[in-house]
Amino acid sequence: MKMSATVDQCALCGGALQPGETILEIWKGKELIVIKDVPADVCQQCQDAYISPEVSEQLDHFMTEHKQHAPQRYLSVPEYSAAQAVSESV
Numbered sequence: 001m002k003m004s005a006t007v008d009q010c011a012l013c014g015g016a017l018q019p020g021e022t023i024l025e026i027w028k029g030k031e032l033i034v035i036k037d038v039p040a041d042v043c044q045q046c047q048d049a050y051i052s053p054e055v056s057e058q059l060d061h062f063m064t065e066h067k068q069h070a071p072q073r074y075l076s077v078p079e080y081s082a083a084q085a086v087s088e089s090v
């Protein structure tokens with residue numbers, strides 16, 4: 001997720017951006033918050049999403065008061081530690 005108002009090309013791969021939607025995963029301390037269907041310009045090649053300053057500002061505001069809103073649903077996600085995923089001998 002990048003924030004820029006003026007890009008029309010993906011900074012990662014140079015692919016074309018088109019209006020679309022993305023899912024944001026935001027860590028707030030130890031709490032993970034997911035916001036889906038966020039309007040963004042999405043790279044047609046690597047799916048990297050670019051969010052406008054206007055939307056970003058609204059998201060920042062929402063994150064300060066999200067507890068006043070009832071979430072649509074709760075997700076259960078698997079969590080692993082690096083000890084399981086990464087071999088120390090590498």
Ligand SMILES: [Zn+2]
Nearest residue numbers: 010013043046
């Ligand atoms: Zn890209």
